[in-house]
Amino acid sequence: MTAESKKLDQLIEQARQGKQSPQPERDLWGGIEQALVRSSRRPLQGFGWLWASAACMVLVVAGLTFNGLQQTEQAGVSQTQLLLTMLNQQHQQQRQLVLTHYQQVGWDGRSEFVKHELEQIRASIDEVSEQLMQEPSNQQLWQLLQWLYQKELELLESQFKETNPLQQV
Amino acid sequence: MNHAYKQILAMVLLLAIGLLAPQAIAKQQSVEQRMEVPTTIIVSLENMRGEVEIVGTDDNLAKVSGRLDEYATGLTFERDGNNLTIRVDMPKRGNFSGQQGSALRVELPRRAELHVTGVSSDFTVYNFSSQVRVNTVSGDIRAESLEGQLRLSTVSGDVQSRKLAGVIALKSVSGDVVDHASTASSASYTSTSGDVEVSTQAQEVTAESVSGDVEMELGAVMSLQIKSVSGDVSAQLQLLEQGRIEANSVSGNVELAFVGALDATLSADVSGGGTIINKLNDAQARESEWGVGANLETKLGNGAGHIELSTMSGDIIVANK
Amino acid sequence: MxxxxxxxxxxxxxxxxxxxxxxxxxxxxxxxxxxxxxxxxxxxxxxxxxxxxxxxxxxxxxxxxxxxxxxxxxxxxxxxxxxxxxxxxxxxxxxxxxxxxxxxxLTGEASYAQSMTYEPSADLSELDKLILRLPEQTRWAFVLHCIEGLRHEEVATEMGIAIGTSKAQVHRARQMLEEWLTDDG
Missing domain, CATH: 1.10.1740.10 (RNA polymerase sigma factor, region 2, helix turn helix motif)
Incomplete structure (x- = not known):
């Protein structure tokens, strides 16, 4: 085996291990996401389980806030923050799911209908989340947050219905 | 023998309708049809555009009369056992831009169960006593003298009702929800940007709004739940022994006026810039330690009921009527 | 066990x-x-x-x-x-x-010539710089077999060529790469 052959084998091995591989120079996900939203044509499914999971979250929150908040105060705000982050993420997922499903049946997601209210809800979610950092044991605030989440999903659905009324019948 | 004869007659009728149907494409076809039905028939009614008036009667008859949508391909008027389908048939696709939707009057037995759907169709429903569900997108819903399980829902239209009883749920997204003189046992009102205006004797009431205002004149209430984002909420009520009130808003005001004796523990909480005004007794709201927000805890009468009110930046006002 | x-x-x-x-x-x-x-x-x-x-x-x-x-x-x-x-x-x-x-x-040669004049960016590995200089078919066979680990039968299927051709292309690739390694080294 020549020295070159050995060197080539080494280089190949490095490439196989993913060392110093060519890397993309720009973001790729944005384009993929757009294409998925536009092109997919999966049938619309019911969101019954989605509401159910929202209801579950209320229980989770109730449990967590009830049991965990004493420690929270000592351990700094991190637990509340974690919980909020988790809830907000979960809501984002559900929101994305609703959007994707409607976009898959041909809705481009643009609608002026209740746009203002949706913005208000978004702002309120932020506002309530912030307040919860101050008052993590305020049950009513947690419930208000859950309600806002649910309201936002409902409004997204109503935007779709309003823009595509024929999907109703 | 008699039954078989009826069946044959029905088939002949259906055939005749089928044969006539192609000519029905002409503009605004008139219809006038009737059929004997059981008094507890389950009716599914569909009309995309226009106006439909649905009336409960004491007969065991289903009647449809009026004019069909200018684009309609016909009318389905079919019974299968205890189910009746009334449907203004429309082409699968099309740009229905013309002005002439259906204008129909439908009569049904008072105890019929109704499932009504439309797109831009308005519906007026009265005199039923079992179950009524109406769903339309941009149409208005008017209802009067209904009893039972009632769910009336529109997206951008208004819901207006009078004299409803039973368990009722009224919902509009951008339209107003107005319910008067209802004697429901339980009532739920939902609007997003429209207003909710209600006078009801229901013991259990829930109301939700995002930016619309909620105004309620209630009777003796066992349970009241209100949620709002920026809309103002005001309610006048009598709280029953051990009753419960919960009202939460983000930036809207919450105003409650009590009629009669009030026995409850009241807890009011403002997190942001709002204030708490208590005219029920001498208890004062405590400012929070950080200077933002306030809290009021007080016992009224024997304290049996529960009242929990909270807003982020709205005002809370509690008073006697 | x-x-x-x-x-x-x-x-x-x-x-x-x-x-x-x-x-x-x-x-x-x-x-x-x-x-x-x-x-x-x-x-x-x-x-x-x-x-x-x-x-x-x-x-x-x-x-x-x-x-x-x-x-x-x-x-x-x-x-x-x-x-x-x-x-x-x-x-x-x-x-x-x-x-x-x-x-x-174009002709196959033209695209080959094009790939020869391609100026690879600086942060590429030595191998990746050289791979770019391989003729297209040769590069595909080399990448699929040597780096990605596909068997010659699989390479042949993916590329729509005979198994023998795949082997020959990989052999050719190695020869060229080794030669370039000598030159550059």
């Missing part, structure tokens, strides 16, 4: 949960899968395409295909293996289509 647990461990697919969620329409889960795998998918298609522009497009196309086919993924193999197959197939399909088109417009 000891074999079983090891096998089981190997069979656990770290992507399983995300794949399950993504197949139910959870785009966030899919984005996480993307984050986990896009680097090597990009590297693979970059090496096959020999240019970063097409590599960007191809990587996106691969993930779009994967999303559309998630329902068909039964979990018989690991997700990464399955993704690998799709990536290879999508890239080869596209590149072969382009090649036919190029043949009409």
């Amino acid at each position: 000891t074999v079983k647990p090891i096998r089981q461990k190997l069979l656990v697919d770290p992507d399983k949960e995300l794949v399950h969620r993504a197949s139910r329409g959870d785009m966030q889960a899919f984005q996480q899968l993307f984050e986990r795998h896009y680097k090597w998918v990009y590297a693979l298609v970059w090496r096959l395409a020999g240019a970063s522009d097409s590599a960007h497009d191809l990587t996106q196309e691969v993930f779009i295909k994967v999303w559309g086919s998630l329902a068909q993924f039964r979990g018989e193999s690991k997700f990464s293996t399955w993704l690998h197959t799709i990536a290879t197939r999508v890239a080869m399909g596209e590149l072969r289509k382009n090649k036919r088109w190029q043949h009409i417009r």
Whole structure:
């Protein structure tokens, strides 16, 4: 085996291990996401389980806030923050799911209908989340947050219905 | 023998309708049809555009009369056992831009169960006593003298009702929800940007709004739940022994006026810039330690009921009527 | 005795949960899968395409295909293996289509000459710089067999050539690369 052959084998091995591989120079996900939203044509499914999971979250929150908040105060705000982050993420997922499903049946997601209210809800979610950092044991605030989440999903659905009324019948 | 004869007659009728149907494409076809039905028939009614008036009667008859949508391909008027389908048939696709939707009057037995759907169709429903569900997108819903399980829902239209009883749920997204003189046992009102205006004797009431205002004149209430984002909420009520009130808003005001004796523990909480005004007794709201927000805890009468009110930046006002 | 647990461990697919969620329409889960795998998918298609522009497009196309086919993924193999197959197939399909088109417009030699004049960016590895200089078919066979580890039969199928041709191309690639290593070294 020549020295070159050995060197080539080494280089190949490095490439196989993913060392110093060519890397993309720009973001790729944005384009993929757009294409998925536009092109997919999966049938619309019911969101019954989605509401159910929202209801579950209320229980989770109730449990967590009830049991965990004493420690929270000592351990700094991190637990509340974690919980909020988790809830907000979960809501984002559900929101994305609703959007994707409607976009898959041909809705481009643009609608002026209740746009203002949706913005208000978004702002309120932020506002309530912030307040919860101050008052993590305020049950009513947690419930208000859950309600806002649910309201936002409902409004997204109503935007779709309003823009595509024929999907109703 | 008699039954078989009826069946044959029905088939002949259906055939005749089928044969006539192609000519029905002409503009605004008139219809006038009737059929004997059981008094507890389950009716599914569909009309995309226009106006439909649905009336409960004491007969065991289903009647449809009026004019069909200018684009309609016909009318389905079919019974299968205890189910009746009334449907203004429309082409699968099309740009229905013309002005002439259906204008129909439908009569049904008072105890019929109704499932009504439309797109831009308005519906007026009265005199039923079992179950009524109406769903339309941009149409208005008017209802009067209904009893039972009632769910009336529109997206951008208004819901207006009078004299409803039973368990009722009224919902509009951008339209107003107005319910008067209802004697429901339980009532739920939902609007997003429209207003909710209600006078009801229901013991259990829930109301939700995002930016619309909620105004309620209630009777003796066992349970009241209100949620709002920026809309103002005001309610006048009598709280029953051990009753419960919960009202939460983000930036809207919450105003409650009590009629009669009030026995409850009241807890009011403002997190942001709002204030708490208590005219029920001498208890004062405590400012929070950080200077933002306030809290009021007080016992009224024997304290049996529960009242929990909270807003982020709205005002809370509690008073006697 | 000891074999079983090891096998089981190997069979656990770290992507399983995300794949399950993504197949139910959870785009966030899919984005996480993307984050986990896009680097090597990009590297693979970059090496096959020999240019970063097409590599960007191809990587996106691969993930779009994967999303559309998630329902068909039964979990018989690991997700990464399955993704690998799709990536290879999508890239080869596209590149072969382009090649036919190029043949009409240019000659094979012209595109070869083009690839010779391509100026690779500085942060490429030594091997990647050299790979770019290989003729297209030779590069494909080399990348698929030597780097990606496909058997010659598989390379032949993906490229639509005979098994013998695959072997010959890989041999040729090695010869050229070794020669260039001598020159540059």
